[in-house]
Amino acid sequence: MLSYMPIQASAHAAEIDQMTILVHWLMAVLFVGWGAFFIYVVFRYRSGANPKASYEGAKGKISKGLEIGVVIAEMVLLVFYAIPAWAKRVKQFPPENEATVVRVIAEQFAWNIQYPGPDGKFGRTKPELVSADNPIGLDRSDPVAKDDVTEINQLHLPVDRPVLVHLSSKDVIHSFGLYEMRVKQDAIPGMSIPVWFIPTRIGEYDIACSQLCGLGHFRMRGFLSIQSDADYRKWMDDELKGLQPAR
Template identity: 60%
Template structure:
């Protein structure tokens, strides 16, 4: 059934836990709209024939006495309300109301800018280091403060988001400049990224592979090239990748940390 929906609606593959539920709702709405389209089309053609000029040369100012069309319209409203109350709201509540626990998730900060995704991992200590807007420069895109003990092991990549399979991923989204939109189509996850706000988003990937991070908001002239990559891999490969990308910890910083700890 799911494969059929994906094929008929031309959707990207389903690669997260909740993807099928979103697609089911999409399919239901499409089926309902198809029924409406056919129904209203028949009704339209019926009125064209029934009230044709040759049969009614003189206008009848009283109009129809039959209330059938009102009943049909009321039924449509009921079905729409049911779709909203019984499907859309519960699905939304499940996504927004039940965020995974931080300690069970992979946490990552994504800082959008024209036209790239800066990805910030907390490193081994699990604590995100301080970021300072005053430190932003051409070689420090997110303004990380490496003198902060928590920041020394933090991993920063550009356009490369690696995550392990079958574990909840918590992404905190911010923007340095304009409104962007973080879109992982195969995960059925999308969230606008607003400067001055930190907005969380979560998903659980269920399929290994390399996917695209698209910017789904026209954010400037280079919008088309604001493209990143999401790699879903095994826990082991993910850990290796983290190790490969871990920054070299400078001794001066280590000394500083020790002196802070003393």
């Protein structure tokens, strides 16, 4: 891991970083190569040495070979790194019964989190129930919703267990950014987009909005807590106790 990169806190972070580094090395080689070629051309074909313009163009094989080499390098990065990494993220989702499943609903300017509770089912939501105290409009009269846990700007997850996030937005386009997890996905109104990863490092991290979403974009900050399995279960038990009516 490079010192200027965020720490790697998910199972796929190293793979993403490797691809990023390879792409930047290729861009560096192209920048230096084309820059040197530009300087050479400016000097070689200056007006003093070539008073009469030639309209036939280059006839050598070097330029064609360089172009073919660049195409091959880009194809290798695309076919052997980018496409497999992309396919793994969008096709190989973990089974929900083996993952921690949550809903993340973005809005100006907060992250609303919904956990399905012990029954593993998300409760019904209704737009007419949306309020300051109930930002996702959760219908507590729905039997399935009675054990749902909701949070604002605070996402708790257990370490070393697949996480499946169903991402959506209430208003405009946002972008769900967990940089240490190497996760970034747009939240689009009217769509529920699945995102998955496996956190591997206990700690406290930021949830950032990576898409300019309005005047309050700067304060759309959430917090991600990666906990041991025991600590996560204790936190969830405490939240569930808070849902029970006082006797």
